[in-house]
Amino acid sequence: MIKRIVLPIILAALTAGFWLSPDFKEIAAGVAIFLFGMIFLEDGFRTFTGGVLEKLLTRTTDKLWKSISFGVVTTSLMQSSSLVSVITISFLSAGLIGLAAGIGIIFGANLGTTTGAWLIAGFGLKVKISAYAMPMLVFGVVLVFQSSKNLKGIGYVLAGLGLLFLGIHYMKEGFEAFRGDIDLTRFAMGGYAGLFLFALIGLAATVVMQSSHATLVLIITALSVGQITYENALALAIGANVGTTITAIIGAMSANIQGKRLAGAHLIFNTVTGVIAIGLMWQIIFMVDWISGHTGIASDNYTLKLAVFHTLFNSIGVLVMSPLVGPLVRLLEWVFPSAEESIIEPRYLNESVIDFPETLIEAVRNEVLHLYDNAFEIIAHGISIHRSDILSDKDLEAEVYKSREIIRTDISEQYAFSIKHLHSAIIAFTGRAQKGLDPNFSNRLFELRTASQRIVRAVKDAEQLQKNVLSYIASNNVVMRNEYNAIRVNIAQILRMISHLQHGGERADVFDLDELKLDAREDRSATIKSLDKMIRRGQITGEMATSLMNDLFFSKSIIRDLTRAGHILFGEPDQVEREAQNIVELDDGEIGDLAANDDD
16 A cells, blocks of 8 residues: 555656756666666575575574674675565574574664675775676676576676666766756754754655665765765764665565564664764764774765764664663564464464575474474364373373373364464465475475375364264273273374474484384284174174274374374485485385284
8 A cells, every 4th residue: 555655656756856857867867777786686695595594594693692793794795784684584484583683683784784885985986886887787697697596696796786886876977967956955954953854854765765775875975976964964874774674664564473573673773773873963973083083084085984974873773772682572572462372373484485495494394383283282182181291201101091081172163273274374385485496495395285284184083083082081991991092192102202303302203203103003903803802702892893993093094194294394304314214114004014904
């Protein structure tokens, strides 16, 4: 809705500018080329984020100073805080990092983006950068058309840099021609009123152009040709710093609650930093002059002094806000509360992770685990065992056999509430994500979807099993009670082992699932062999035997599906190792060879 309103306004303003001043065309073209270069740069760097950046991020964000350093370094290298923000939101949405780590990266990205001002002020305006732009564009375009992913990525980066330099050139030329038509100094006001006015202008310009880099280029180029005063430029830079948060805010509209919290943190940090900078403007100017005097920057070199100012006030913001990350996280969790535990909604699926294959896989895996957590409770209660007993260190067999407590739960209702919608979301999301995905990632995604289907099937089988479980565990028929208790124990042991695998428990090995599966098969085979004897002795009726046979089948299906899901979720994801697992893993046919007279 907002875009539908803003776009016509922008187009109308551009049309009016073209009509009123031919010189405006050169500035507008420079901005357009610059922004197009930013897109190329982002596409180029995105090519190299298929695993390396993700792995690096998980190792370098466990402490706040590491998160800030990561934001500084990556933004300095990429010259795009927007790309870093998108990556951060995608990791946060996927559950790979916490909110505090994401906030640290945003802090660092704000500091890292100041390197752009240094590059432009110290290099871009002192040489004829259009001379560097043309070769970069030529080589970049040639490489873009190569089949190699890495060469294509390098091509996009070179072409992006070329367009950035060319855009700066045109903006500079446009301002030099434009200065005779419009004098921005006419809007200058003294004191804090003027600072706030130009801060708002900088904010508005950044919101329109969706790039603080582009606004900084405009500020520095306008300052270099005398269009604005030094104080105006400083206020514009502050406004640009606040205005850049609009990109994260728009990006977070489709993100989960964590993404919205991160966008809120970005807005709070930049706003607080801006207010501090305006409030301490004259003190910071004094510090800029002192630093400039000790680093050889000329007193009238306002473009470099602007870069010093930009770095200084962002550094102050980081120093002020870093100790407040904990309270900030709590504030954001209060302002953006999680919905009441609505387990029907996906937690980790977010469109932003689709661009990053390894993050995509981890997000889907976490969502399947979320599905399993819901299924765990349903299956446990379906066989009348408390989750706490399964998750404890108690002797499961002893606990199950001594308890005759009945846990009544409507599995059909629970399935509709916490399984069906979530499973549908996983299927739909993985279907969209498959398009254009590398075969290795595509295969892994398919396996995870298979795991979710296995989990859902186990829940449905638990519903079929529930009626007789509730009937016979409280029965006075000891034989039937013991047989159903054995079924319950076998399923509960699988649930417990998967829990150990999920939470990194000691002695947990994915192949232990196969041993439990074999034990369950042997118990099942022994029961089937003894049915006729139990009927002849009058211990059970023919109707009881039929029910028991059917429920043995349902328990076999539950154990089989949970075991296979466990292998997919916790087995070695490497393709070769996965194939080896598939060979080694005991399937029903292999186990059938070990258990005679048990027809699979």
